[in-house]
Amino acid sequence: MIKQSIIENVLEAALSTGGDFSEVFIEDKFTNMMELQGGKIEKSISGRDFGIGIRIFSGLQSIYTYTTDFTEEGLVNAAKRAALAIKGGGSGTIHPLRKETFPTIHKISQMPQTVEHARKAAVMKKANEIARNYDARIKQAELRYIDEEQNVLIANSEGKFVEDTRVHSRLSIQATASDGIEMQTGFYAPAAHAGFEFIENLDLNHYAGEAARIAVTMLEADECPSGKFQVIIDNKFGGVIFHEACGHGLEATAVAKNNSVFANRIGEKVASDIVTYIDDGTLPNEWGSLNVDDEGEKTRKNVLIENGILKGYLIDKFNARRMNAETTGSSRRESYRYSPTSRMTNTYIALGKSTPEEIIASTERGIYARYMGGGQVNPATGDYNFAVAEAYLVKDGKIDRPVRGATLIGNGAKTLQLVDMVGNNLAHGAGMCGAMSGSLPVNVGQPMIRVSEITVGGTKGE
Amino acid sequence: MTINEFQKKLLAEAMETGFKEAEVYYEKSESFRVMIFKGEIDSYETSEEGGLGFRGLYNGKMGYAYTEKIEESSIAFLIDSAKANADVLDEDDGTDIFEGSEIYAGHDFYSEELAQVSILEKIELIKSIERKVFAYDSRIITLDYCMLQDFSEERVMANNKSLSLNEKQNGLIIYISAVVKDGEEMKTGRFGKMTRNFAELDADAIAKEVAEEALSNLGEQSIPTRKYPIIMRHDASASLLAAFTPIFSAENTQMGQSLLKGKVGEKIAADTFTLLDDPSHPDAIAGSNFDGEGVATKKRAIVSCGTLETLLHNRKTAKKDGVETTGHAHKSSYKSTLTIAPLNMYIAPGNRSKEDLIASMEEGVFITDLSGLHSGASTVSGDFSIAATGFHIKDGKIASAVKQMTIAGNFFDYLKDIEEAGSDLKFMPGGYGSPSLVVKELSVTVD
Structure with missing residues (x-):
């Protein structure tokens, strides 16, 4: 270059x-x-x-x-x-x-720059049809397609010279349902570190159908009650809660200056025994994966918490100096506009033993968060808040009825100790994570988990 | 190749290769940012950047492309990409390139004085703020953010219809977050300010404000979960307004994504609520003399005493609704297509101070900060359920900080429930402003 x-x-x-x-x-x-609104590429x-x-x-x-x-x-x-x-x-x-050369872990078969716009538009239109035809109450679908080919060259005074190409593809689907008075939305946005092959092979019936189903379900939902509940968080994007509540606190950005509740606690018990938390940038073609990080270091699998014991942090070159520690291949930046720092890649709670059926059946009075929305954490205190995109009440071991407007609030360090069941259905979900070094693609993942108590904020009162 | 040569050549080639109309938009900016940690410079950043956006009418449709690589070979890239992007659009997007407004206000958004402040003076200011925060109270254990940033930027818009506009802006931002600890209880307090007036920054006053903000959050108590009357402090109110601004966009009403569709001229809020947009408000710094299409901006009422006066329009949505554009076409950078956004949108202030509003409330909750607005607020339904920081008001006095809580409601109901606006109008760095508001009630859930 x-x-x-x-x-x-x-x-x-x-x-x-x-x-x-x-x-x-x-x-x-x-x-x-590209964006599609009202059935048309706009x-x-x-x-x-x-x-x-x-x-x-x-x-x-x-x-x-x-x-x-x-x-x-x-x-x-x-x-x-x-x-x-x-x-x-x-x-x-x-x-x-x-x-330096390194094996390409994340193979790309169709570089997006070589694919005609018309083929991309065709996928968007098909997804739009599926969402619109799901239910008569779906009044609108908005599709957004984005691809990126990022070529980087990283060189430093220690003699490092690395080149890499990262390719990202994402299709976001938002469906809006209306019964004439109220409106609700459903959202799903599959994404990968991959080329157009990922978009073309997407199971659109599933993703567009889910976005529409969530919107319609929330239209029928009651107001969410408030108070303390057992909370079941489903797999895939459900992992966002630990990304915020725990992952950010394990980044050297917070740890090096003692601005994290997890600072200076390696070897201590920070979570319930059944929690193992991992960040792995090598998972093939996953959204948060990289061949090398933005300092040119190979990505790797970093075990952060193992059976409840704090094992490690995510460390970049600069914070490694303050911490007197080794880097972990997790230094990232949105673009050349940002100085890189320690960030997550694909972070997840490892597989547990319970089946989802067992988890629901053993919950007396709870909230089942099937799809999580986004959230935020105060890194200094660990206090977090999350919106639940699709929630249900659980009564006496059974899923009862859908509720809307549920927000979970709590403290990351405390919630980690309260995880009392971990499922056997690990899966990942794609999201964007914003922090000091910009907005980055990350995966969050987990099997279904249950937390014995989280405060749920809703509109209905206790 | 200079940017002027590049622009001229690009416009000429576009017109030769089949574009009927074309526009180039160029931004060039410089910035400086420093972060302080325990008396030392922790990070120091400078930048110089520029990029160019091109759009043009090709076969009746508007194609867009941009580049940051200003060199001869990029001209072909821009032209070919814009053509491909025009081709894939399903219909004439309804816009054309604007020939220009008759008059532009000519407000000045650039301070020569600020540009003259040396890097050393800026570093000294932010270092002294950090020192003073630490000295303020022994319970302040760290500042997890202590940053000063300044920027200057020049925008140029030129098109084949001989429109040529440019504007310079600069500004300075200070952002501080202090962490306090008392026993096991840990709290933070934040301070953010954007200004063009360096002389008004008083290190003592800023240090006091951020330290008091953090310290006041200590000593939290739980209160019963239920509905409470609310006083939203000016900054919390402005951030809620910012999150729900898309409801005022005609793009959203036309797509059926805003419940304000068809409501112009109708009452949508309490009489106490007036919403204005002022591109040159002296207390805000997000203004501009022209919008993303080159239309002259001006001060407007969006809501007057509860009645929706207008939606926010660009030329495309205005044409569709059969009205004049309101000059709210928004181009967040040369990389963006056009959307709709206000410049400095704010809720008009009332007469009484925040202290008087609190003194008049028998029991309620005083909200000072909101968190999770990007995910806990739906502009489509108006529902919100978000984390909040605040205080319990009892008998007209602040009784204590409240444990972590959420507030929930619906923004359309909230607008109707605003009982009084205070006199303390303040603008946030992003350009949104509000006084403190008294709101009839919201659901409050306490941890």
């Missing part, structure tokens, strides 16, 4: 004031986005992002600069300007760049 000699000059300019590490991240990304845009991020360390100080100016002069000047922020650092040296 840019000549090696220029990269070497930039790495050197970055260390001209005494920095001890420099890195260049070059990104050339092609994106296509929006379609394509583009190319191209920019360079330069990072310098001097001890525990990190400097970052980025630019869209790709001339040698522009880049060297950007590096020199950034280096001015360092005063009296150590002395950095540049090791000769050695190109």
Whole structure:
């Protein structure tokens, strides 16, 4: 993308004031986005992002600069300007760049840039038909298709030189149901680190059908009661609750500065015995997977919690300095506009022993969260909140009736201790995660689990 | 190749290769960001970037493309991509390229004074705020966010109909989050401000505000789960308004995604509720003289004393509804197609202070922060169920902080239940503003 000699000059300019590490991240990304509304393709845009991020360390100080100016002069000047922020650092040296190769774990068979728009539009129209025909009360379906081909080059003063191509494809389906007075929506957005083959092979009857089914079900739902309940969270995207309530607290971004309830607690019991929590960026073609992370390190399987015991964190190069620890292949950034930091890839609760039937049958008074919406956590305190997209009351071991407007609130560290059943049906769901280094594709996953008590906020009162 | 040469060549080639109309939109920006951790610079970032968006009418349909690589070969990429994107559209999207408004207000969104403030002064300010927060109270254990960022940006819009607009903006943002601990109880307090006036930033006042905000959340008590009268503090109210802004978009009413469809001229809120959009409000900094299509912006009432005066329109939705555009075409960057959004939308203030509103409430909940709005609020149904931070009001006084809670209701009912607006209008960094509001009641669930 840019000549090696220029990269070497930039790495050197970055260390001209005494920095001890420099890195260049070059990104050339092609994106296509299309939207369908009212049965018609209404929006379609394509583009190319191209920019360079330069990072310098001097001890525990990190400097970052980025630019869209790709001339040698522009880049060297950007590096020199950034280096001015360092005063009296150590002395950095540049090791000769050695190109590293690695096996491609995530094979792509149809690069999206080579696929005509008409084929993408055809899939959207088919999904629209399925959603619209699901029920007479489905009044609207909105489809959004997005593909990305991100080419990156990562080089640093330690001699690293890595190139990688990441391909992402996603189809989002939102169905709106109305009975003439009220409106409710259902949403499903399958996604993968894969090419158009993923989109073309999607089981649209399932995904578009589910979006429509959720909307219609919520139209018929009662208001959700409030109070403390046993809560059953279904598999796949249900894992979002641990992503927020626990995953973010295990990122070095929070741990290194002691801003996490999990800081300095390796080897301690932080969760119930049946909880094993893993982050694995190597799962083939999963949405959060990568061949190498955004510092050029190979991704790996990181066990974070094993049988309730805290085993590890997700650590990037800079925080590794403060923590005096090794990196874990989980440093990520949305684009060259962000300095990378420790982030999740595909994070999940490992397989348990209970069947979903057993879990429901043993629940006396609970809420069954079949599909979770999004949520948020305060990383300092671990307090979280989540919307439930499709919820049901559970009475005496049976699923009772659907309820809407359920929000779960609690504290991550406490909820981890209260997991009392883990199912045998592990599966993953795709989402976008926003944090310091931007918005990133991540998978969240789990089998069905049950928490003995969570506060549920609804409109109906106790 | 300079950007001017690139633009000219792109427009000329587009017109030669079959586009009937074409527009280029270019943005160039610079920014600086510093984060402080325990007296040291923890991260330091600078940037210089630019990108160009192209759109053009091809076979009667509007095709879009963008690039950040300003070089000769990108011209073919933009033209070919925009053609392919026009081809796949199912129908004439109803828009054309705008020839320009007669008059543009010419408000200034760039402060030369701010541009002159040195990096050292900015670093000194944010460092001194951090120091003062720590010195304020021994229960402050850390600042998990202590950031100062500034930006300057130039936008240029030019088209084949000889329209040529440009605007410069700059601004500075401070964002701080303090963590306090008392025994086992841990709480945070946040502070965010966006300004173009560096001189008004007072380190003592900011440190006091964020420290008090965090400390006030200590000593939490549980209260029974039920419906309570509510006072929404200005910032919580503004963030709820921001989350529900899509209901005012004509794009959403036309798609059947907003319950305000067909409601213009009707009463949709209490008499106490007036909603304005002012592209040049002096306290807000998200303004502009022209919208994403180049239409001149102006101050408007969206809701007057409870009556919906207008929806937010761009030229496409206005044409469909047979009205004039309101100048709310929104292009969030050169990478985006057009959507609809307000500039500085705010709820008009009333007469009494926040303290007076609290003093007049026998029992209720005072909400100071909302969390999870992106997932717990449905703009389609109006339902919301979101996490909240706040205080129990008893006999006209703040009795205590309340444990983690959710508030739930429906925004369309909420608009009708607004009993009074306070006098304390404040704008959030994103451009939304509100005074504190007294609301009849909401469901409150307490942990």
